Amino acid sequence: xxxxxxxxxxxxxxxxxxxxxxxxxxxxxxxxxxxxxxxxxxxxxxxxxxxxxxxxxxxxxxxx
Numbered sequence: 001x002x003x004x005x006x007x008x009x010x011x012x013x014x015x016x017x018x019x020x021x022x023x024x025x026x027x028x029x030x031x032x033x034x035x036x037x038x039x040x041x042x043x044x045x046x047x048x049x050x051x052x053x054x055x056x057x058x059x060x061x062x063x064x
Contacts, residue, residue: 004038006030012045 010019023040030038
């Protein structure tokens, strides 16, 4: 079964506990809006690689 993981950064002024709660709310909103179950990974600020060229929005790690 395929899995969808969404990686987001928390704001600098947000506590990790509040960020985790917001991540859970984001997962619920995605499920309720489009019907897809997604896990949300909340990371510290400035930990997600920035793109230097073309945006890399989807990373497909499935094997055929």
